[in-house]
Amino acid sequence: MRSLQYKIIPDRSILPAITSHYIILQPIELEIKTAYRRYVKTKGLPITPPLNTCNEQKDALIAAYENRPKAAKLEWIDLIYYNGLESCPFCGGDGARTIEHYLPKACYPEFSVFSLNLLPSCGSCNTKRNNINEYGAPTALLHPYFDKLLLSRISLYVDIKVEYGIPEFGPLLYDQDGLTEEEICRVDHHIDSSVDEITYFNKCRALFSEIRGRSMRWPTVAEFRKEVVSYEFYLCQKSGDYNSWRYAFYHGLNRLEDEDINVLVADVLGTQPT
Numbered sequence: 001m002r003s004l005q006y007k008i009i010p011d012r013s014i015l016p017a018i019t020s021h022y023i024i025l026q027p028i029e030l031e032i033k034t035a036y037r038r039y040v041k042t043k044g045l046p047i048t049p050p051l052n053t054c055n056e057q058k059d060a061l062i063a064a065y066e067n068r069p070k071a072a073k074l075e076w077i078d079l080i081y082y083n084g085l086e087s088c089p090f091c092g093g094d095g096a097r098t099i100e101h102y103l104p105k106a107c108y109p110e111f112s113v114f115s116l117n118l119l120p121s122c123g124s125c126n127t128k129r130n131n132i133n134e135y136g137a138p139t140a141l142l143h144p145y146f147d148k149l150l151l152s153r154i155s156l157y158v159d160i161k162v163e164y165g166i167p168e169f170g171p172l173l174y175d176q177d178g179l180t181e182e183e184i185c186r187v188d189h190h191i192d193s194s195v196d197e198i199t200y201f202n203k204c205r206a207l208f209s210e211i212r213g214r215s216m217r218w219p220t221v222a223e224f225r226k227e228v229v230s231y232e233f234y235l236c237q238k239s240g241d242y243n244s245w246r247y248a249f250y251h252g253l254n255r256l257e258d259e260d261i262n263v264l265v266a267d268v269l270g271t272q273p274t
């Protein structure tokens with residue numbers, strides 16, 4: 001879950017290339033241009049009715065996205081895959097190797113090839129969401145380009161409980177202080193719609209094994225917090241993966257009492273649980 005820096009794509013100047021390749025779109029070129037402007041004005045929220053396109057126009061818009069003919073100047077779409085992201089902007093899981101249409105193309109075909117609507121995402125949450133952000137949806141997902149401010153105020157953590165020395169990984173949580181009810185509702189909706197539970201819990205277990213597998217040992221919990229946890233925070237913040245699952249895992253770990261950390265990571269501390 002993170003915001004992204006938008007790379008400016010001249011959508012309005014690309015549009016004539018698309019309509020000259022797909023002639024059936026020419027009668028609605030101006031309407032599409034107006035819809036692009038409105039999308040920016042409303043920050044992508046699914047509150048504006050979709051354009052009234054005929055089936056052939058809808059097919060042409062979706063074909064433009066799927067086929068990306070050179071003549072339509074859509075080669076920039078392929079570059080979205082080469083994003084270098086270590087975590088998914090939507091859920092925070094690993095990588096972002098698919099393209100998410102923030103407003104789904106089935107409902108809003110006019111934004112099928114609109115750069116602000118095309119975002120890198122991981123496959124698991126992309127499949128899970130499907131058409132969730134369709135017209136009239138009561139709550140919208142967080143938009144990595146437009147919800148920067150809200151995203152910067154969220155600090156996710158994994159709810160970790162320790163029972164008899166065994167960690168139990170709960171859902172992703174965050175501190176709600178200072179957020180309005182509407183903001184909380186959006187963040188909760190975003191997490192519920194994006195986090196694939198199986199992938200998430202497997203990642204938590206893998207991160208826990210990773211800690212246990214460390215060959216280096218630290219004399220105290222305080223040293224462990226300083227050398228391991230703080231370093232992981234630093235790495236996540238440096239790469240912009242502030243709310244990745246990795247970040248949330250270490251954040252959750254850091255919230256535990258010393259005693260619980262001692263029990264969980266005794267073998268990497270060189271001390272025994274008391």
Ligand SMILES: [Zn+2]
Pocket residue numbers: 088089090091092093121122123124125126194
């Ligand atoms: Zn994802």
